[in-house]
Amino acid sequence: MGATVQELLSKYGLIALLLVLPVVYGIQDLRDDGNLAGIANNLFDGLSNGAIIALIAVGYTLVYGIIELINFAHGEVFMIGSFTAVAFWGLIGLGLGSSVIGLVLGLLLTLLVAMATCGGMNVMIERVAYRPLRGAPKLAPLITAVGMSFILQNVGLLWLGGSPKSVDDLIRAQDDLFTVIGINVSRADLLAFAVTVPLVVLLTLFVTRARLGKAMRATAQDPEAARLMGINVDTTISLTFLIGGMMAGAAGLTYALYQTTIWFFQGFQAGLLAFTAAVMGGIGNLRGAVLGGLIIGCIQQISDNRISPSWTPAIVFAYLILIMVFRPQGLLGEETREAG
Amino acid sequence: MRLRFIAVAGCVGVLVFGVAACGDDDDNGGGGGGASTGAATAGGGGGETVKIYSSLPLQGASKDQTAAMVQGIELALEEAGGTAGDVTVEYESLDDSTAQAGNWDPGQTAQNARKVAQDDKAIGYIGEFNSGASAISIPIINEAGIPQVSPANTYVGLTTDEPGSEQGEPAKYYPTGKRTYLRIVPRDTIQSAALLTQMKQDGCTKVAVANDKETYGAGLARLMEIQAPDIGGIEIVTNEGIDKAAANFRSFAANIKSKGADCFFFAGVTANGAVQIFKDVAAALPEAKLYGPDGVCESGFTNPSKGGIPKSIAPRFKCSVATLDLQSYPGGQEFLDAFSAKYGNDNPDPYAIYGYEAMKLFLDTLAGLGDKATDREAVLQALFDTKDRDSVLGTYSFDENGDTTLTSYGIYEVGDDGNPVFASAVEAQGAEQ
Numbered sequence: 001m002g003a004t005v006q007e008l009l010s011k012y013g014l015i016a017l018l019l020v021l022p023v024v025y026g027i028q029d030l031r032d033d034g035n036l037a038g039i040a041n042n043l044f045d046g047l048s049n050g051a052i053i054a055l056i057a058v059g060y061t062l063v064y065g066i067i068e069l070i071n072f073a074h075g076e077v078f079m080i081g082s083f084t085a086v087a088f089w090g091l092i093g094l095g096l097g098s099s100v101i102g103l104v105l106g107l108l109l110t111l112l113v114a115m116a117t118c119g120g121m122n123v124m125i126e127r128v129a130y131r132p133l134r135g136a137p138k139l140a141p142l143i144t145a146v147g148m149s150f151i152l153q154n155v156g157l158l159w160l161g162g163s164p165k166s167v168d169d170l171i172r173a174q175d176d177l178f179t180v181i182g183i184n185v186s187r188a189d190l191l192a193f194a195v196t197v198p199l200v201v202l203l204t205l206f207v208t209r210a211r212l213g214k215a216m217r218a219t220a221q222d223p224e225a226a227r228l229m230g231i232n233v234d235t236t237i238s239l240t241f242l243i244g245g246m247m248a249g250a251a252g253l254t255y256a257l258y259q260t261t262i263w264f265f266q267g268f269q270a271g272l273l274a275f276t277a278a279v280m281g282g283i284g285n286l287r288g289a290v291l292g293g294l295i296i297g298c299i300q301q302i303s304d305n306r307i308s309p310s311w312t313p314a315i316v317f318a319y320l321i322l323i324m325v326f327r328p329q330g331l332l333g334e335e336t337r338e339a340g
Numbered sequence: 341m342r343l344r345f346i347a348v349a350g351c352v353g354v355l356v357f358g359v360a361a362c363g364d365d366d367d368n369g370g371g372g373g374g375a376s377t378g379a380a381t382a383g384g385g386g387g388e389t390v391k392i393y394s395s396l397p398l399q400g401a402s403k404d405q406t407a408a409m410v411q412g413i414e415l416a417l418e419e420a421g422g423t424a425g426d427v428t429v430e431y432e433s434l435d436d437s438t439a440q441a442g443n444w445d446p447g448q449t450a451q452n453a454r455k456v457a458q459d460d461k462a463i464g465y466i467g468e469f470n471s472g473a474s475a476i477s478i479p480i481i482n483e484a485g486i487p488q489v490s491p492a493n494t495y496v497g498l499t500t501d502e503p504g505s506e507q508g509e510p511a512k513y514y515p516t517g518k519r520t521y522l523r524i525v526p527r528d529t530i531q532s533a534a535l536l537t538q539m540k541q542d543g544c545t546k547v548a549v550a551n552d553k554e555t556y557g558a559g560l561a562r563l564m565e566i567q568a569p570d571i572g573g574i575e576i577v578t579n580e581g582i583d584k585a586a587a588n589f590r591s592f593a594a595n596i597k598s599k600g601a602d603c604f605f606f607a608g609v610t611a612n613g614a615v616q617i618f619k620d621v622a623a624a625l626p627e628a629k630l631y632g633p634d635g636v637c638e639s640g641f642t643n644p645s646k647g648g649i650p651k652s653i654a655p656r657f658k659c660s661v662a663t664l665d666l667q668s669y670p671g672g673q674e675f676l677d678a679f680s681a682k683y684g685n686d687n688p689d690p691y692a693i694y695g696y697e698a699m700k701l702f703l704d705t706l707a708g709l710g711d712k713a714t715d716r717e718a719v720l721q722a723l724f725d726t727k728d729r730d731s732v733l734g735t736y737s738f739d740e741n742g743d744t745t746l747t748s749y750g751i752y753e754v755g756d757d758g759n760p761v762f763a764s765a766v767e768a769q770g771a772e773q
Binding site for chain 1: 399400401438439440441442443553580581582583585586587588589590591592594595598610611613615616619620623624640644647648649650
């Protein structure tokens with residue numbers, strides 16, 4: 001009887017839990033306004049915000065999936081991505097007066113530079129701080145990860161100082177482009193989806209179809225067996241860090257364009273949310289990380305808009321706790337060696 | 341092995357790049373992490389030596405204001421020849437901020453206050469800049485019996501139990517039961533009323549308020565709510581505490597838009613998400629007028645080249661500072677001339693004059709006490725007894741709570757160079773001292 005209840009709760013309790021906020025406020029909107037435009041806008045804004053979190057969460061989950069390490073420095077790699085992007089677009093002369101074509105080409109180039117910088121940095125971090133500790137107790141690389149996180153945070157602090165810095169709103173992020181069924185779609189929303197969706201789709205295709213992607217999955221499941229089958233485990237792990245870092249770089253540029261403010265501490269805050277998203281979706285699970293990011297984005301927006309911004313962090317983490325209670329393996333289940 | 345060397349070299353390269361890229365536009369303290377800076381200025385007087393300290397956030401968003409204050413303090417001491425009557429006066433500037441916080445830090449503030457409390461030569465403490473920081477330093481300084489003068493605090497609860505303060509204030513800040521804290525800027529009761537008066541003049545009817553949840557910001561926002569009905573014609577449609585680390589405040593902006601807000605006010609300091617919330621509100625409410633208190637009325641907030649708000653929203657922004665046009669003060673022009681001669685700066689931050697006056701108040705008080713100038717009790721009594729003092733800020737006295745009788749507030753706009761410029765003086769409607 002107890003087991004049945006547990007199973008039912010696990011299966012449907014979670015869905016009910018996730019639907020509580022949208023349903024309650026949807027009903028309120030219907031009662032007050034006669035339509036669902038309010039809650040639809042909240043959810044859409046949440047998906048757009050969550051898309052950036054999802055890009056960062058992918059990096060956490062890839063690394064955890066393959067070497068079972070929580071790479072605490074990943075949030076800071078994302079922050080360096082933002083800083084690099086802003087510095088680079090300044091270097092090539094992108095500004096508020098740039099033409100549309102110049103802006104598109106310049107930002108594409110900036111995207112490549114940010115992805116390459118963060119990918120390269122992540123590979124170096126793995127090589128220096130994690131690989132020498134691969135056979136060591138799990139706490140050792142965890143501490144070096146925390147150490148790397150602080151080092152990168154201080155680099156950011158020295159680079160741009162301790163205060164948030166407003167950057168040029170190159171894409172006029174908050175200008176509305178069009179309205180669909182009462183949902184206002186801004187340039188920032190379009191940017192978040194235009195960067196995140198193709199990258200996540202490409203990444204999923206790479207991991208599931210490409211030879212190197214299969215090597216990644218094989219290494220994640222059993223490194224020793226993978227090595228015996230001729231897979232170069234070290235290269236595969238480096239590749240994982242490269243891809244995770246590239247995603248963080250893309251998120252860094254998107255964040256700078258989307259929020260138009262950058263600061264050295266943004267990596268801690270966004271990293272914490274992204275890690276939460278990865279755990280919520282099922283650590284090691286690529287689709288889970290994306291789903292977790294989108295859900296956290298929606299919870300944040302509904303809380304900010306309907307409840308109070310003061311309560312948002314508490315509400316997000318209350319959801320995490322409840323989801324863990326109902327479903328300890330995360331929404332889509334863990335994909336790690338421990339989880340089988 | 342070679343690969344490892346290359347990787348290590350690469351990482352070092354990244355760090356060097358980061359350090360080399362360190363901008364010179366902010367936080368020169370860098371890795372200093374809030375260490376105190378010694379700036380002792382000893383004069384050639386005879387007799388005993390006493391020491392006056394200042395504790396201000398010298399890093400982060402407020403550094404332009406606090407650097408100007410320190411310059412003002414040093415100017416006053418230099419003009420006095422480093423002496424007050426028969427005593428030699430030394431000065432040391434302490435930093436209550438950390439580079440990490442980009443703002444004042446509770447631990448650093450307490451450390452500064454303890455350092456001063458343990459110095460037998462300490463006769464005066466100028467600080468803090470932030471009301472929340474003073475809430476930490478006042479009790480420590482109070483137990484040591486050292487006179488403290490703040491050149492910038494405005495939170496009501498530090499000195500009074502007036503509306504806007506919290507339960508137990510201000511008694512909890514004075515463990516000895518005796519007052520040791522005074523301030524030369526009018527408290528937020530005046531600032532709030534002045535801002536509401538300005539908003540009313542500008543045609544605001546529905547004002548949305550956000551605060552940074554700190555002592556100063558939350559207290560000022562509370563006062564706005566309390567005083568708005570007295571001003572009349574203005575409704576505070578919301579007062580929300582924000583998460584200063586939030587990536588953006590677009591949902592909050594959408595929320596106040598749905599409430600019909602035509603004006604927005606942020607009660608807090610620049611370091612606490614101020615630029616982002618103004619950008620988001622300005623985008624959601626393109627017609628709304630935007631207001632800020634003295635906590636954001638500085639170039640780090642208003643100047644885009646320093647990471648402040650974009651030029652496009654600057655024309656909609658006004659802020660308040662207790663300082664009026666420096667030239668309009670009785671001793672304003674002389675102060676400006678002396679400041680320019682010493683530092684080569686004709687247009688100092690408005691707060692420079694408060695640093696100057698805080699030190700001058702101490703020096704004049706010590707000089708007037710003769711051989712009692714080293715007696716903390718006597719200095720404290722003399723400070724509270726200050727009546728009709730002719731100063732660069734005008735004529736003022738202190739009441740029994742240590743509050744100044746000055747009531748002027750200036751409204752500032754954003755100038756062509758991106759920095760705040762004095763626009764007008766506002767007479768606070770309904771403000772009572």
